[in-house]
Amino acid sequence: MNLSTTPSLRLSTLLHSPPIAPGNPCSFWSVSETSPHLHVRDGGACVWRQPVEQSSDAIWSIGGIKEGLHLWEVTWEADQRGSHALIGVSTRKSPRQVSGYTALVGGDSMSWGWELSSNQRWHKGKEAGRYPAGAEHPMDIPACVVVAVDADTGTLGYVVEGCYLGVAFTDLPKGEELFLAVSCVWGGASIHLRYLGGISRDPPALMSLCSLSINQTLGRSRASLTNRLPLPPVLQHLLQEHQWPVNTSN
Structure with a gap:
């Protein structure tokens, strides 16, 4: 759009x-x-x-x-x-x-x-x-x-x-x-x-900002490639939960 x-x-x-x-x-x-x-x-x-x-x-x-x-x-x-x-x-x-x-x-x-x-x-x-x-x-x-x-x-x-x-x-x-x-x-x-x-109006959590930055850098066309990044399993799991774009219909 x-x-x-x-x-x-x-x-x-x-x-x-x-x-x-x-x-x-x-x-x-x-x-x-x-x-x-x-x-x-x-x-x-x-x-x-x-x-x-x-x-x-x-x-x-x-x-x-x-x-x-x-x-x-x-x-x-x-x-x-x-x-x-x-x-x-x-x-x-x-x-x-x-x-x-x-x-x-x-x-x-x-x-x-x-x-x-x-x-x-x-x-x-x-x-x-x-x-x-x-x-x-x-x-x-x-x-x-x-x-x-x-x-x-x-x-x-x-x-x-x-x-x-x-x-x-x-x-x-x-x-x-x-x-x-x-x-x-x-x-x-x-x-x-x-x-x-x-x-709330408080600043977002650092972990949320990190996942947002990674997803924005990858872009929507490469949102499914986060599992290929050289990151620890904890961060991989976080990125899977914070995918770009968020699909709220499921």
């Missing part, structure tokens, strides 16, 4: 860290912070929308964040999106259901969303410009989208097919509890969630 942007050192380190176990509570949708038309399934990892008309419905992840940099993976098949399919973040002050078809995540001043079909950013109920910057036409967004929320800097960005598309929003309120959120209008849509991990 030629619209990719170089991520920060913190984000690069987190993207190249192995994802945490799928059963982490942060990987689940909330059964209380949701529209009545959305039903949580698969132990909390999937949400399903009822085939109702003239309704826009949103759901949040379990537990919010107030600090740190965090990654979530949202899996949402393209043929189950329709119009107004948004992924972003929200505070507790945002609505979870409204009548009609609208961009619910991003529909008020306390939520920020990216519409997957039009690639428009939404905030305060208005279109805030196409994302990623520089895209002349909407891109076909694949099923898996990684959401990068930095509560320390108040920024929100997205990663698609291993490419960071840059900062989408910069005005997230610091100190407010932020939740991963989606909103949809498509009857029968199933949306899966997985929390990949997070880091």
Whole structure:
């Protein structure tokens, strides 16, 4: 994808860290912070929308964040999106259901969303410009989208097919509890969630920086050749866990 942007050192380190176990509570949708038309399934990892008309419905992840940099993976098949399919973040002050078809995540001043079909950013109920910057036409967004929320800097960005598309929003309120959120209008849509991990504002661990540097030097085309490097078994194992690019779909 030629619209990719170089991520920060913190984000690069987190993207190249192995994802945490799928059963982490942060990987689940909330059964209380949701529209009545959305039903949580698969132990909390999937949400399903009822085939109702003239309704826009949103759901949040379990537990919010107030600090740190965090990654979530949202899996949402393209043929189950329709119009107004948004992924972003929200505070507790945002609505979870409204009548009609609208961009619910991003529909008020306390939520920020990216519409997957039009690639428009939404905030305060208005279109805030196409994302990623520089895209002349909407891109076909694949099923898996990684959401990068930095509560320390108040920024929100997205990663698609291993490419960071840059900062989408910069005005997230610091100190407010932020939740991963989606909103949809498509009857029968199933949306899966997985929390990949997070880091604090402290400097990354030296071991993580070393593995990141080695992988960046090798490049993506030679990512599978780390086992040929003259390194001790411990470092070989570390590099296998921190491969470039991180494959979060398995």
